Amino acid sequence: MLGQATKDVLAMASLEVDLSKVAMGQTITVKWRGKPVFIRRRSEEEIESARQVDVHSLRDPQTDEERVQNPEVRPVVVVLAQFRFKCTARWDVV
Numbered sequence: 001m002l003g004q005a006t007k008d009v010l011a012m013a014s015l016e017v018d019l020s021k022v023a024m025g026q027t028i029t030v031k032w033r034g035k036p037v038f039i040r041r042r043s044e045e046e047i048e049s050a051r052q053v054d055v056h057s058l059r060d061p062q063t064d065e066e067r068v069q070n071p072e073v074r075p076v077v078v079v080l081a082q083f084r085f086k087c088t089a090r091w092d093v094v
Contacts, residue, residue: 019073038076047071 015032017039022028027040042050050064068074 032077036078038078040074040076042072042074046074050074 013033015030015037017028017030019039019041022039022041024041025043025046027038030037030039040046047064053064055061055063064071
């Protein structure tokens with residue numbers, strides 16, 4: 001049965017987060033598959049700023065609309081080679 005995920009692996013593949021208590025401009029950190037995920041509730045100014053970015057300047061050229069399902073919520077999965085570094089989010093960098 002190579003290639004079929006077990007139930008415990010599939011259970012880890014999804015994550016539900018209650019965003020009702022996250023204020024505009026606030027960032028929360030959750031864990032997904034053992035990795036930190038930053039979730040930011042963006043303001044209108046942050047959304048507009050992200051939409052103004054020249055997509056050709058990005059490593060993965062996608063518009064903000066293509067990257068998010070809900071423009072108000074921006075999740076970012078953090079991948080670190082070494083965990084001794086402090087993990088912080090910079091929302092001014094797309």
